[in-house]
Amino acid sequence: MEKNSELLPGTLxxxxxxxxxxGTMHGYGIAQRLKEVSDDVLQVxxxxxxxxxxxLLLNGWVEAEWGTSQNNRRARFYHLTPLGxxxxxxxxxxxxxxxxxxxxxxxxx
Amino acid sequence: MEKNSELLPGTLxxxxxxxxxxGTMHGYGIAQRLKEVSDDVLQVxxxxxxxxxxxLLLNGWVEAEWGTSQNNRRARFYHLTPLGxxxxxxxxxxxxxxxxxxxxxxxxx
DNA sequence: ACTCTTCCCATCGAGAGACGATGGAAAAGA
DNA sequence: TCTTTTCCATCGTCTCTCGATGGGAAGAGT
Numbered sequence: 001m002e003k004n005s006e007l008l009p010g011t012l013x014x015x016x017x018x019x020x021x022x023g024t025m026h027g028y029g030i031a032q033r034l035k036e037v038s039d040d041v042l043q044v045x046x047x048x049x050x051x052x053x054x055x056l057l058l059n060g061w062v063e064a065e066w067g068t069s070q071n072n073r074r075a076r077f078y079h080l081t082p083l084g085x086x087x088x089x090x091x092x093x094x095x096x097x098x099x100x101x102x103x104x105x106x107x108x109x
Numbered sequence: 110m111e112k113n114s115e116l117l118p119g120t121l122x123x124x125x126x127x128x129x130x131x132g133t134m135h136g137y138g139i140a141q142r143l144k145e146v147s148d149d150v151l152q153v154x155x156x157x158x159x160x161x162x163x164x165l166l167l168n169g170w171v172e173a174e175w176g177t178s179q180n181n182r183r184a185r186f187y188h189l190t191p192l193g194x195x196x197x198x199x200x201x202x203x204x205x206x207x208x209x210x211x212x213x214x215x216x217x218x
Numbered sequence: 219a220c221t222c223t224t225c226c227c228a229t230c231g232a233g234a235g236a237c238g239a240t241g242g243a244a245a246a247g248a
Numbered sequence: 249t250c251t252t253t254t255c256c257a258t259c260g261t262c263t264c265t266c267g268a269t270g271g272g273a274a275g276a277g278t
Contacts, residue, residue, distance in 0.1 A: 005119065005236075006236090006237090007207075007236070007237095008117065008118075008119055008120075008204075008207045008211065009117075009118035009119040009234095009235060009236065009237075009263090009264080010114065010117055010118045010207075010234095011117075011211055011237080012118070012235080014209065014211075014215075014216055018214055018215055018217075019214070026255075026256095027255075027256075027257095028254065028255050028256085029255095034171070034214060036222085037213055037214050037217055038210035038211070038213050038214055039213070040208070041207065041209075041210035042204060042207075042210050042211070042214070044236095045236080045237060045238080045253090046237095046256080047236075047237050047238070047239080047240095047257085047259090048235080048236050048237060048255080049260080050256075050257055050258080050259090051235080051236085051258085054257095055235095056270095069254075069255075071245070071246085071253080071254060071255085072244090072245060072246090072254095073242090073243095073244065073245065073253095073254055073255055074243085074244075074255070074256080075254085075255060076255085076256075077255080084126045084226090092215065095117075095215075096212075097150060098116075098150065098151075099117075099149035099208060100150075101147035101151050102117065102120055102124065102151070102204075104121075104146055104147050105121075105124055105127055105128070105143060105146050105147055105151070106125070106127055106149070106201065106204075108127075108146055114265075114266090115265090116265070116266095118234090118235080118262075118263095118264060118265065119263095119272075121264080121265080135226075135227095136226075136227075136228095137226050137227085138226095154265080154266060154267080155226085155227080155228080155265090155266095156228085156229080156230090156265075156266050156267070156268080156269095157264080157266060159227075159228055159229080160228090160229085160265085161264090161265090163228095165262095168235065178225075178226075180224085180225060180226090180274070180275085181225095181273090181274060181275090182224095182225055182226055182227095182272095182273065182274065183226070183227080183272085184225085184226060184227080185226085185227075187250050187266080
């Protein structure tokens, strides 16, 4: 019965790209950051996150290297490629386009 | 390669419920209305629309009767149930919650 | 009379995406 | 030693959107 989606479908790539725009992060950190910045609204589970990161890698929008986290754990660090940065712009614009359209519908008296 | 989604996934039910809030409409008309109000941004194909309407019927959020359209065609007219009206409120609130959260992420400098 | 377009219904199968469950492993602290 | 936290990843399922497809009936045009 419960369909508590913690995410708006179709927005995860955008969110991840945005999270990476100011620097390199590992997966776990990305999820934490999204949760934090959104005041606990956006809760990206690991089983959504890692497939998404695979997509982004495959599309050449991010690259990754293994390293060591602040907590001394083995971690994979992701960063945007130039193509990824461009993609962020595209998705952002498309997202706004959709939201504007939906709001128009919702606000018609 | 092309992923031209004409809709934000997960928002179709909300849009249909909202379209019906001011009266009875047939399926084709709902699609037209959404397209019109959104300035051609939201283009609901019939193969997205009718399954969605089935969902809403099944959940008891809309009801339907057969009738005749303004153009003298056989058409199925949908209208909100009280439960559907309530559901519209729920989905609307949840949608705003998500959008607000996403915007927060997008606007973090 | 015939054809074309518009209107209106609906299903099927494919593909994508999100998620619960699951399974590691290693560090830190109790 | 035991538990918690941090970090990785996949599998299977479910839901949703959409292109393709297949009607059928009204009205307009020729």
